[in-house]
Amino acid sequence: MCSKMLRVNMEELTVTTEEVPEEYEKLGGRGLTSRIVNDEVPPKAHPLGPNNKVVFAPGIVTGSGSPNSGRLSAGGKSPLTGGIKESNAGTPFTKTLARRGIKAIIVEGRAEKDKYYLLKLGDDGEDLIEADKWIGKGLYEAYDELHDEFGDDVEIAGAGIAAELKASNAGISYTDPEGRSTRYSGRGGLGAVMASRGLKFIVAENTKENRMEIKDKETFDKGKKKLANALMEHDVTKKGGALNSYGTSVLINIINESGGLPQRNFSEGSDDRSAKVSGERKAELIKERGGVRPHKCSPSCIIQCSEIWTKEDGKDPMGVLEYESVWALGPNCDIYDLDVIGELNRACNDLGLDTIETGNTIAVAMEGGLLDFGDGEGALKLMDEIYDKTALGRILANGAEFTGEAFGVDRIPTVKGQSMPAYDPRPIKGIGVTYATSPMGADHTAGYAIAPEIMGVGGEADPLDTKKADLSRGLQQATAMIDSAGYCLFIAFAIMDIDEGMEGMIETVNGVLGTDYSADDIMKMGMDILEMEREFNKKAGISKEDDRVPEFMKEEKLPPLDEDFDVPDEELDRVFEEA
């Protein structure tokens, strides 16, 4: 457990260390960020206004050395959805916070207009330092300069050019193990919330001393071992397994085959050209070019699904090209060239944009006639508009729904204002139930029904069956708790299928907290988090009528399976009404 909270008041330019209130002691990650946002942010606050806050919290087990525990939650009221947001990232930055004993950083108030600061966390205390010189600079360059200034042994969180625009698709970037801007709390625009406070970066010195306390070391160690074993055993997560070999992009061929890989702004569910951007093809190219594959996104990772993608000549290492990013910037825009996709992804990392939202934005702009489907060069030029902060750049940086409104498009694949990820909900209905009902807006990670629906992990479910409320609810509960524990969601494959893995995960949590939670307790805590988030949303004006997929997905059947989204509203409402 971590023992302190930092409160950063950007209006006063002060950093205060606070004791962790008793009621927060057993919380971490998403459970903690959502709790603090609930307790401190008025639901009707303007996301960029004086009363919103951005909260960072490592998970419960983060910093403990438990496998795949390098996750960080960022929370606040989302400018994209208008509701509560937790956006989760894997990054070494999080273990640095945890090892410093920091359970949460709460950033509140707003600095003088257009002034930016960086928060330095070091052995000699916390400082707010002027950071105006990085305004307008891409994050790759900025992180290099920050390393020059503060040394290599620091981890960084940053708000980029998109965040300077206060744009709703501005994420928060974090360092990867090589120190680059490639890890993201991408979704929901929390970068704009950070930048609207006047906070540009957090630079955290790594520390040898570990202040992260484990209450019951024996239970913890037992659990850690069980969990590690499960991860090393399961086909999806083991060394040489699907994720390790091909990364998340292993899904390109699988989902394309299923008829659920959206092409050209969710107009078709499959295209033979998708193979050109598959994980298998990408792994070959990385090998040929001398990139890195597999690779860890944070130190404790066993799965190692990450990679370092480079340009054709093996130069300009960019970071990972995730499945979601490849799809969003690729097939969804009728682009089937990994190098074009890679450069679009690099621009997103550099500008501080979520790739899923950006890919959907480009596709919607294509649908609106701004450029042709398949025009990769044109798409790259759009990124320049954001660098240049033009009016068009401002439109694009605000995401797909905003861009759709600007260009009069009525086929916009969003829920609660947030773009859908790489699974069309029409032929894979359970993930659609998650998109529709998650308090986060359309989010595959919120309740990954793809596992049972497509991969046969955690049971099997017919993707075309519309009865998915119970499945989605269970997954959303488990996810809320995994996001709170600080584990990578990918442990779910192993703990759903291997009982010892589940036991181990719970034991690590109990070990850190000194608790005796059962699996039922964990699931109940997951539901408590969801209900708290939904309560915030309700007070923010989000009603059950917002728990719906967009109209066009009910009107248009998706080829080749010719399915529309026919899950009845009552089934969607059942997710939480029968919780």
Place this chain on the structure above:
Amino acid sequence: MCSKMLRVNMEELTVTTEEVPEEYEKLGGRGLTSRIVNDEVPPKAHPLGPNNKVVFAPGIVTGSGSPNSGRLSAGGKSPLTGGIKESNAGTPFTKTLARRGIKAIIVEGRAEKDKYYLLKLGDDGEDLIEADKWIGKGLYEAYDELHDEFGDDVEIAGAGIAAELKASNAGISYTDPEGRSTRYSGRGGLGAVMASRGLKFIVAENTKENRMEIKDKETFDKGKKKLANALMEHDVTKKGGALNSYGTSVLINIINESGGLPQRNFSEGSDDRSAKVSGERKAELIKERGGVRPHKCSPSCIIQCSEIWTKEDGKDPMGVLEYESVWALGPNCDIYDLDVIGELNRACNDLGLDTIETGNTIAVAMEGGLLDFGDGEGALKLMDEIYDKTALGRILANGAEFTGEAFGVDRIPTVKGQSMPAYDPRPIKGIGVTYATSPMGADHTAGYAIAPEIMGVGGEADPLDTKKADLSRGLQQATAMIDSAGYCLFIAFAIMDIDEGMEGMIETVNGVLGTDYSADDIMKMGMDILEMEREFNKKAGISKEDDRVPEFMKEEKLPPLDEDFDVPDEELDRVFEEA
């Protein structure tokens, strides 16, 4: 009563004449448009999508020759608010529909992408005619050309360049008695709904024969006389009275004096320079220049609050410069020059934009740093961006909230996405209760609490008293019914203060319909309309948490009275909870 409905299917390019269903027989204006939208448009329809419709309906007494009965309701799902919309205009176009026996025109389906048509209503039937040649043309010029083509004896409804952009602030323009594009269903973006159907204009030939039937002529005539007498007697509405002498702009000095005339994006409530744009000053200038004042917006008007504003040399007659427009494009942008305001208003009329939303948009853009407050020349250049359909023009044409999001502004004076009119709700709280709770979004006409709060009409109410739920509810009910009857809202001054006027109004309705409604019945019918509209909104995802003014109005006190908006949420909720 009118005897037929026209159904215009833009996908099939057909016009069908339908009998009026029995349940619609006693309805008209807003009561009818809201009913048809409720019955036919799915609340979750995308406003620009295939299932939205735009409905036109003259009021119950429109075409009867009753005084001030020249009002038209346009209805649909609003792209601006996401809820139901009725947008009311005074125009000769409406009596032409009524005299043709047309109770409603329902425009549904969508034509082929980027194809436009005009609907011609003539003695020889209804035609849909290609109208692509008017794409990109301003409405003043387009209306001139339409008159050249179809003769002077036609009335026109039109969607302008803003509507071609499918922008959320695109209104529907109608002819004034001189045939110019100056009368508007401005609010809520129904022009975009019309244009997204592929309908550019409706051209209706005037007709000598009047098919508008009056069931009980005796009762009607009695009522008409009483109403006319009341209008000619009341200080606000009589010849030489406030509205007749100075137009709606008579309010500039009055509201400025009250501390409630928003200046510089709702930053102050008064400025001595407001006198430069007052109704009194404007009337002098019109006289000097040889413009027209007073003037009727539609033939049956007794009040004659309208005018024809011209350029300094007396040329280029533009139409009326209303109080709301003068304020929005003037003091709210720190502009105190009637000629600049006039040219901004001309651009709005020509582009097909609501002036209130446009003025708020410019002010928000000023707040966001796009141009300086007071920069009239800069504001006029922004209009060119819309003419040129640039990215910036697309931002601006989508209204204040959209523009605020694009430029990272958190002080945006909207409710349900629609900009506030010319009364700051902080020092005049009853109008704030109407802004917050009207199903239409921020709308002064929805329940004009200014009458008792500032003008001492219809009783007296302390503007600073926060107990305004009952007042606002009563006004909203009465307004819903006046908007259904087809009367100009300004008859309210006379019928609230003069009992015979109220009797007369009800008798004209009873006379036309052959009914025996009491005042209580009328009020109940008003509430039925409101509840129907709220039910639509609820199903569209608008909850009571959306019945709120923006956060900054609770946070910032407005000088000079230093009032914030302190009406408790419970009082806002009481408007409809205790209905």
